[in-house]
Amino acid sequence: MTATVEISARETEVLALVGEHLSNAEIGARLFISVRTVESHVSSLLRKLEVPDRRALAQYASKSAPVGGSRTAPVLPTPLTSFIGRTRERAELLAMLEQHRQVTAVGPGGVGKTRLALAVVAEAAGAYPDGVWFVDLVPVTNQDMCVVAGTVALALGLGEQPGRGMDESVLAALADRRALLVLDNCEHVRDGVALFVERLLAACPGVTVLATSRARLMVPFERVYAVAPMSLAGAGDSDAVALFMDRAAASGWPPNHALRDHVAVFCERLDGVALAIELAAARWTTLGLDGLEAGLSDQLRMLAGGSRAEDRHRSVRAALDWSHALxxxxxxxxxxxxxxxxxxxxxxxxxxxxxxxxxxxxxxxxxxxxxxxxxxxxxxxxxxxxxxxxxxxxxxxxxxxxxELVDTRSRHVRWCLAEAANLTEVGEGKRARFDAVADDFRAAMSWAADRPEQRTDAHRLARHLADLLFSRNLIGESQMRYEQAAALADDAAAASMLRHAAAAAGCQMRGDDMYRLNRAAADAAHRSGDTAGAARDLATAAANAYRFSSKFVRTLPPEEASALITEARQLAGRDPAALAAVALAEAGRVLTEALTAQPPAADAVPAIACAERAVELARRTGDPLAESAALDTLAGAQSWAGDTFAAAATARQRITLLESASPTPAATHELIEALGEATEAALGAGDLPGARRWARQLAEHPLLAEVGHRATSWLLVVEALAGNVGEMLTHSVRFLEAWQRAGSPAKEILGPAVAGVAMIHDLREDHAARNEWEAVLRRIGASPWHTHGYGAVFDTLAMLHRGQAEEALHRTSPEPGEVWRWVTWIWLHWYAALRAEAAVLAGSPDAGDRLIEARTIVTGNPVAVAIVDRADALLARDRQRLLAIADAFDAAGCRYQSARTRVLAGGDHAASGAAALADLGLAPMAPVVW
Missing domain, CATH: 1.10.10.10 (Winged helix-like DNA-binding domain superfamily/Winged helix DNA-binding domain)
Structure with a gap:
């Protein structure tokens, strides 16, 4: 070989390792490169050095190894497992090494400092022509600088020299070298390492030091890189998840990819600590993910492996013992x-x-x-x-x-109480603070609740926590904490807590829980000697069973309800609040008996009279919630009597009454119910702007944020009837996602919303979407309200749009008097008006009679009156009158009916009507022949 042969830095490293008789696989592991890359370098060396085979290449390497200043292959430990992720951290640490001569990678035990350092050093090795040296300081037990220096000298292959200390030997050997020294695990000998590194960097200007430690070295020239736990981003790009999946797969039973989201949550519970994840993954085959999750409450026991060469990494406990001892x-x-x-x-x-x-x-x-x-x-x-x-x-x-556990826990409970008292109500400024301390409150409660000496503090904390959770809209846990507070209180305080719990249950549509808790409150009040309070609770239990029957799984038997009312009346005495509660329960019973009678009772006067008396008694108590409950029953009686506008006025009165009520569970429950009732009443009276206002308040109520199907249901009905297609489509997405997330409950109250969305998709001629929503409607189940009420209205609207007047005539063939139970409240006016229009468009001989009947029913309802007027104009073929009616629909906020009216007017107006329908996103109407 001539002196002109040039060998690259990497080839020099490969040549040195060939001289040590390492295989290609061993060379690749040592240099962190692939076996194929090693083979490429060996082939290049054989060609450049003109030697025939690998044996000759090894002999050349051993003979020509330079002395005292050669490029040396990195003396690094060979990793036994693959390195996962850490792309950002590797780049950041590498950049710091390029800019600073002493960098300390700091982090807790098991976070992955050493593996990260090794990966970075492998990338950086080419920048240090005189070598990369790795020194493990774990065996060192003496803080003396000379001991540290001696350990480094051994790693460098230096021996003792007469008259020179080991530290001086190291400084002399590295004085003119450009090298990288890795000092691993410095935390227990920080003082000695700091002194050694300071001397080394001063005497050896070409040397860079990378230290790993659980604590920084605290020297002025140090640059610290904090090694964070592994990334816990979404399962798809989480280093923590990738590490778990890789190490678990090594067991021969790779986790299913579908489990990645669950693995992500599990790794988050381990704080992304690499050692913890690896130890957990090692137990994947024996415990499975559910077993691993069950072990999270005792991680120190679960996260233990077998024997390891490095005892500190045998278990998380061993790693922590090491830190604790320091x-x-x-x-x-x-x-x-x-x-x-x-x-x-x-x-x-x-x-x-x-x-x-x-x-x-x-x-x-x-x-x-x-x-x-x-x-x-x-x-x-x-x-x-x-x-x-x-x-x-x-x-x-x-x-x-x-x-020290009991004393420290007790002080923690007292701290939680003080924090909870400061929060009292979670407003915008305090929401984040509550979220930060909520787990501490829960932990304090878990410990204190079972200790008799902590009973008083535990009760206070449970009540605070229940109030705060309710304000934070965590209603299920709030109910549980109110019940917990009741269990820790005397009977008088327990009754109050149980009433709060009952109201929280009502907010969750859990009527049976509400009933159970009202009964329990009555028992607690009775035991404490508060007979009037017991009377209120018993009467409320009966009244709620009538008012919120749709929230109950078990229908309250009439004889059970009567027994409650009788007992409540006996206990009430002359207490105004108790008498008002009893009157409300009696009004609910009278109304329910009239509605469920066979045949239905025709006289609504007794129910209205009972409800009015309940309102009067409630008003005397000065309690807005009691008055609201009585007004609710009165509105129901008025609607049943067919007095749509009185029912709407009563519903509005109820909203006004509740606007200033404090946001307790009971007040919130009343308000949510009142908003729904006001929306329904406004729809029944043809007040679409008012209905939209109440429905939006309901949809935006924070309590319903997680139950979008409940929150948006009435808004969907409003937008469907108004023809606001864009808004309806937006809210329908939220509805469907929330409904499916909740387990697709078959709640009858959701039927109008689902039918309304299906109708709009029918008008859009989106058959796939219509079929999807009709499937939802079938899941909810058919009911008389669907057959004769909202179902008839929405079916008729779609049939008339498609020009199927005969089908619409058949769909509305029952007279309003025959189906009055199902079309009162919201649907009576809509049903009567559309029934008249279907008769006119189908050319029915009784169209005139239907018009007269409908006009008698709908007077005062702007939308229904306009539909009847339009039918009358069509019967009279009065095109000019139709245009005026279109303006009336616009004024009433009913865009669809306005566009439809222009199409029905024919001529030039039909084109503008068709354009308006297209702007709404609807398909063209079937042609109309004058």
Missing amino acids: LEPDDRLLLRRVSVFMKSFGIGAAAQVVESEKGVVADGLARLAEQSLLVVTASASGTEYRALETIRQYGMEQLDEAG
Whole structure:
């Protein structure tokens, strides 16, 4: 070979390892390159050096190995498993090494500092012609700098020289080298490492040091890179998930790809700590994901592996034992006491729970953070600290072993009480704070609830937590906490908590729970001597069974309801509130008996009189919620009597009454029901703008954010009847997603919304969408309200649009008097008006009679009157009158009927009507022949 032969840096590394008689696979593992790349470099070397085979190449390498200044292959540990992810971290750490001579990768035990450092060093090796050296400091037990230097010297292959210390030998060997020195696991010998590194960098200007440690070295020239847990982004791009899937697959039973979302949640519970994920994945074949999830409550027991060459990585507990042993006694005390916090906490909170001065605690927290035992974050309220879950569980064990658990837990409960009292009501400014401390409240409750000496504090905390959860719209847990507070209280306080729980159950459409809790409240009140309160609760249980029958799974037998009312009347005495509650229950019974009688009772006067008396008695109590409940029953009686406009006025009165009520569970329950009732009443009276206003308030109510099918149902009905196709399509997506997410409940009350959406898709000629919504309607189930009420109205609207007048005539053949039970409230006016129009368009001989009947029924309803007027004009072939009626529809907020009227007018007006229908997103109407 001549001196002109040029060998690349990578080829030099490969040549040196061939000289050590390593296989291509071993060379690839050592240099972090593929076997194919090694083969390519070997072939190039054989050609450049003009040697016949690999044996000759090895002999050449051993003979020509340069002394004292050669490029040396990286002396790095060979990883036994693949390196997963960390693309961003690798790039960031590599950039720091290029710019700074001393970088410390810092992070808690098991987070993956060493593996990240090795991956980065493999990429950076080409920039250090004189070598990359790896030094594991775990075996070093002495802080002395000379001991550290001696360990480095051994890694460099240096021996002792007479009259020279090992530190001097290292400095002399590296003085003129451009090399990278990796010092792994420095936390337990930080002082010695700091002194050694300072001397090394001063004496060896070409040397760069990468250290890994659980605590920074605290030297002025140090640049710290915080190694975070593995990324926990969506399952598709999560490094944590990729690591789990890879290590679990090594067991021979790869997890199904469909489990990635569940694995992502599991890895998040492990805080993305690489060691924890690897140890958990190793138990995948024996525990499965459900078993692993069950073990999260005791991670230290679950996250233990078999024997390992490195004991610190045998289990998470072993890794934490290593860190714990490095702490001073005061810092150990602080760590175990702050472990009661479930999430982040500030210095003030820690001082209260630890029972120490803020300054002392602040210094201790800083030291724990420096040891990577606490995560530090900056917030608007100041610096916050948090222990990763495995560290927190370890600290709790230490707390128990130290005999400090009860006292520390008690102080934590008192801190939670003070925090809860400060929050009282979750407004915009306090929402984030409640979310941050809610898990602490739950943990404090879990501990205190079973301890008799904590009963009073546990009751107070449960009540605060229930109120806050309700304000945060977490209604299910709120109900449970109210019941928990009741179980921890005396009977008088328990009755109050149970009433709140009953109202929360009502907000969730859980009528049977509402009934059970009202009965339990009555029992508690009776035991405490509050007979009037017991009477109110018993009467309320009966009244709610009448008012909210659609929320019940079990229909309350009439004899059971009567027995409740009788007992309530006997206990009420002269208490105004109790008498009002009894009157409301009696009104509900009278109305229900009239509605369910066979044949139905024709006289509504008794029901209205009972309801009016209930309103009067409730008004005397000064309780707006009691009055609202009575008005609800009165509106139902008025609607049944066919007095649509009186029912609408009563519903509006109810809304006005509740506008200023405080947002308690009972008031919120009343308001939600009142908004629905007001929407229905406005639709029945033809007040589409009013109906839309109430329906939007209902759709936007924060309590219904997670139940979009309930929130948007009446808004869908409004938009369908108005013909606002775009708005309806938008809200229907939310409805369907929420309905499916809730398990596709077969709730009859959802029928009008589903039928309305199906009708609009019919008018759009989107047959696939119509079929999808009709399938939903079948899932909800047919009912008389569908057959004769909303179903008849929406079917007739679609038939008339398609020009199927004969079919529409048949669909509305029953007279309003025959189906009055199903078409009152909302649908009576719509049904009568459309029935008249179908008769006219079909040329029915009784069209005139139907017009007269309809006009008598719908007077006062702007939309229904306009439909009847249009039918009359069509019968009289009065085109000019039709145009005036189109304007009336516009004024009433009914865009579809306005466009339809112009098409029916024919001539030039038909074109503008057709254009308006197209703008709405609807298919053309069937042609009309004058």
